[in-house]
Amino acid sequence: MKTLQPGPGVMSGYLASLSAFAKLTGAERELLAAGAYLQSYDKGELIFSLGEPARQLVCLVQGSVRVYRVKADGKEKVIHLMRGPALIAQAPTLIGGTYPAGAECTTDCLVVAIPRQSLLDAAAGQPDLPWHMMAGLFERLQELTRSLEAHSQQSGAVRVASFLIGLGHDRDAVDLPAAKKDVANYLGLRAESLSRALKALQAAGAIEVTERQIRIVDRGCLEGVLAE
Amino acid sequence: MKTLQPGPGVMSGYLASLSAFAKLTGAERELLAAGAYLQSYDKGELIFSLGEPARQLVCLVQGSVRVYRVKADGKEKVIHLMRGPALIAQAPTLIGGTYPAGAECTTDCLVVAIPRQSLLDAAAGQPDLPWHMMAGLFERLQELTRSLEAHSQQSGAVRVASFLIGLGHDRDAVDLPAAKKDVANYLGLRAESLSRALKALQAAGAIEVTERQIRIVDRGCLEGVLAE
DNA sequence: CGTTGTCTTGATTAACCTCAACAGCGGTGG
């Protein structure tokens, strides 16, 4: 991890890309930016690990991160695959707890770290801020809920298809945000099963796979899988 | 649903049983109670349904509720099985959205309903309130995370055992908080599989099942299942 | 060039779902 010295206004611009801070005035964002640090992480670096006190809010500006938990038997479960811009671990930071999971960069990443106290100060002057952050929590809650539904009621192939569609957001070519084994874990599959599922989708003419790049050839076909 | 007229101090006492409001002063709770309604629901009644605007915060004081989502194909997924005292659907109420799920009583229930505006007023006078509620959200988030881990990496029998242990909190006899089919759904199983899993645990001498009552006979045995 | 980690492929197996039948129970109405 390296701490960068951004030019004036740069950090504030990064903050503006985050929905939680989008509605702050420029001055408020400058205030927040003044107490924050711009950091760059290499692929594979940990941003934080489980159990560490959550002293700062991690704002992922660029890059992808996998958020995972380690169970008693040493196995990992990938909880989120996040792409910037997004907030990570807002809840423990806000309530002053410890991180309930670890976060590892799956690509090089750019992060704005806001110390907890700066955030509380900002919240004191800006009563709407906690509510905006709560909205972010709400989205996270809904994402988990959808994941839970998917895990317990849909087949692997369907989960893969729905993940690809969600990843694309109408674009036709997408990069997987992490190694296939991590994507598989996130989807509740083994790497082998993901490999077979992708192959089946390719055989059906829905997608084309090259390395970690997925091209959506026939969106209708891909969406048709969801109905199964 | 019937609206009750509680005697003085009763509602405030109910509020005190909820962790989110435990740290309020008596006067603050009285203020909150003044704008709230005490309601009783019969088993099977809906407290709210999916898509409805979340105009009031539902505080479940007594009884059990199942929170579920309905998917496109009409199938339900039980997201939470909650027992009072607990808050339900705090996030959509706080951010002024719509309920992302339905809530149905699985037993007769006692509920304190706090209109959104009363809550916002209370928050204005009590800056810590939003943070306390956020702590509740955080717990919900963690519960979902644990559910997700369990769903994707543990066998059905293990999930059942861990559910029973969590239900008991050291007590040796517990009632299932909902019909077996709903418990099964919550655990990501079919009713048949839950039935078989319970039978297996009974055969192993870990529990005794009578109707909806579960007696934990050999806790060590039950915990031993978790390691599998 | 060997090592390491990722990804793929194949064969086998176990867990769980599906379908189907039936018992028990409470409510309803002739």
Next chain:
DNA sequence: CCACCGCTGTTGAGGTTAATCAAGACAACG
């Protein structure tokens, strides 16, 4: 009072999905 219905829960047989085990291709890297 009893036949009927709907609903929950149990049991059994059979089928399917995806995990497991094992082996090898391939690229990245020192």
